[in-house]
Amino acid sequence: MDLWRFLVKNRLALPEIFGFDVSKDKDRLKKFMLTERITGDYPPTLLVHARNEHLVPLPQVEKFHAFLENKGVHSELYLTVFVSGRSFIML
Secondary structure, eight states: OOHHHHHHHTTOHHHHHHSSOTTTOHHHHHTTOGGGTOOTTSOOEEEEEETTOOSSOHHHHHHHHHHHHHTTOOEEEEEEEEOSTTOEEEO
16 A cells, blocks of 8 residues: 555545644644635636545535535536546546
8 A cells, every 4th residue: 555545544644744633723724725715716627536536535526516616616527437547437
């Protein structure tokens, strides 16, 4: 298992990335949150997500897509299937 997957699986990735425990310092985390900076003039956004990818759950991607649309940002969500290596099949 590579280091990144180990950190994610054990919920250690965020402290490793940010240098502080994000569960204990939510205010400090806000300046890093993309959703805090998106406004209606944000550029059009293409989201591509594999249905069988488990690092980011599909409902989280769908929620972000809806968030963009509610902010007035043109957004398109394409769902794919991860096949092998780095191959995707568009659905």
